Amino acid sequence: MKKTKCVICVTTFNRIDCARINMEIIKLNYPIQWPIVHACSNENYTQYLEDILVQRQPKDMQDGALDLLISALEAANQNFNPDFIIHVESDTWLMNQAILDKYIQKLEDNPKKIIACSRWNSDRSQVWKESKKIRYFFSKLFKPLGLNFHIRSNNSLSSQFFIIKNDPKIIQGLQSLKSVPLKSSLEMELMKVIKTKFGRDSVIFLKEREPVHPNYRDSCEALELYCQHSPEEKIKVLKKYSTFKKGAYMENLLTSQHVEYYNFGARRD
Numbered sequence: 072m073k074k075t076k077c078v079i080c081v082t083t084f085n086r087i088d089c090a091r092i093n094m095e096i097i098k099l100n101y102p103i104q105w106p107i108v109h110a111c112s113n114e115n116y117t118q119y120l121e122d123i124l125v126q127r128q129p130k131d132m133q134d135g136a137l138d139l140l141i142s143a144l145e146a147a148n149q150n151f152n153p154d155f156i157i158h159v160e161s162d163t164w165l166m167n168q169a170i171l172d173k174y175i176q177k178l179e180d181n182p183k184k185i186i187a188c189s190r191w192n193s194d195r196s197q198v199w200k201e202s203k204k205i206r207y208f209f210s211k212l213f214k215p216l217g218l219n220f221h222i223r224s225n226n227s228l229s230s231q232f233f234i235i236k237n238d239p240k241i242i243q244g245l246q247s248l249k250s251v252p253l254k255s256s257l258e259m260e261l262m263k264v265i266k267t268k269f270g271r272d273s274v275i276f277l278k279e280r281e282p283v284h285p286n287y288r289d290s291c292e293a294l295e296l297y298c299q300h301s302p303e304e305k306i307k308v309l310k311k312y313s314t315f316k317k318g319a320y321m322e323n324l325l326t327s328q329h330v331e332y333y334n335f336g337a338r339r340d
Contacts, residue, residue, distance in 0.1 A: 075106060075151040077175060080143035081121065083111040083161035084135055085337040088320060089305070090161035094120040095318030101168040106151055110143035120318075123150050133251035136160075140230060140257075144242050153237050155179075160231045160298070162334075166312055167295040174234050177275055185241070185269045188233035189277040191258035192225050193284030227258035228265065228274070229283060232296065240268040300340065302333035 079097060083090040094107055098120045109121035112129040125146045130138055140158065147156055155175050157165075165171060174187040235241055244264035251257050265273060279293035289299045290308075297308045302324060309315070309325055317325070324333060 075153040077105045077155040077157060077171075078147040078151050078153040079105050079107050080140075080147055080156055080158045081107060081109045081161055082136065082139035082143055082158070083109065083113060083116065084129060084132075084139070085113055086161045086300075086334045087111070087113050087116045088302075088324070088333045089164075090116070091119050091320040092305070092309075092318070092324065093159065093161055093164055095321050096164055096166060096315065099316040099318055100166075103168060103172075105157075106147075106153075108143050108147045108150065110139040110146070112139060123147075133257055136230065136257050137245065137248060137251055137260075141242065141245050144245070148237065148239075148242070155234060156237050157234050158230070158232065162300060163232050163296065163298040164308065165232070165294070165296055166308075166315075170294055171234065174275065174277075178234065178236055181275075183273060184236075184275050185238060185273040186228070186233055186235045186265055187275040187277060188228045189280040189283055189287075190225055191227040191229045191231075191256075192282040226262055227256065228261045229280075230257045230261050231298065233261075238269075241265070244268050300334075300338060302330040302339075305333075306330075 081090060081093060090109065090111065094109070097105065097107060106122040107120065108123045108125065110125040110127055112127040112135060114129075116126075118124040123146050125142045127138055127142055129135055143158065144156060147153060155178065157171060159165060178184050178187055241264060244267065245261075248260055251260055265271075277294065280287045280291040280296070289304070290297045297305075299305060299308070306324060309317075309321055315321070324330065327333075
């Protein structure tokens with residue numbers, strides 16, 4: 072089998088309209104063509120622009136996300152044997168391939184690095200400020216010193232979007248999880264796999280998006296990453312990239328007078 076430089080793995084439960092537009096962004100607008108492997112657990116979805124569709128049974132949120140991720144990674148290896156894999160959830164649109172190439176190059180240049188990813192963390196200082204907690208004043212003292220007193224969940228990696236070197240130990244580590252423990256999360260388990268198999272120094276952290284919550288959860292301009300849930304916000308993104316080639320699903324979202332159809336049944340907050 073000829074080795075592929077990079078494969079994009081998309082995973083979807085109920086945001087199937089986002090998934091179709093995501094693939095239009097990739098297939099119609101990325102200068103370099105990368106194959107797409109799409110793992111989907113929505114029974115109403117049929118194959119669109121993806122090269123490989125892996126259909127899965129729906130599960131609860133955490134175990135479902137784990138199952139889709141493993142299934143996509145396995146299919147990417149079986150069909151393309153890539154050097155690098157980019158994983159995105161269906162509503163996470165990456166508008167600029169050059170930014171992805173930049174981080175692929177960083178991974179390629181450093182043998183010790185295995186993954187480029189942001190932590191799935193949050194800045195609690197604003198919440199403390201609004202609730203008038205004394206912790207807010209401590210955070211004001213510690214922030215200038217570079218201390219992370221105000222940051223929660225630093226020991227996690229965003230499973231929503233990451234770039235990895237295609238090392239079998241990553242898939243093996245995820246496969247060893249029969250399910251996501253109740254008191255954990257897929258983001259925490261992903262960090263455990265990376266730390267256990269490769270060490271904490273194997274991560275290239277995406278500083279542009281840290282901390283993810285609350286400021287960069289829905290978008291990160293520096294990465295040209297957009298993952299809003301509401302169709303109205305998605306329309307704004309597509310209008311911003313007005314020169315993009317448009318597929319049928321982009322056109323439909325941009326021209327529809329009513330957007331209730333969009334990702335029907337999915338949460339919009």
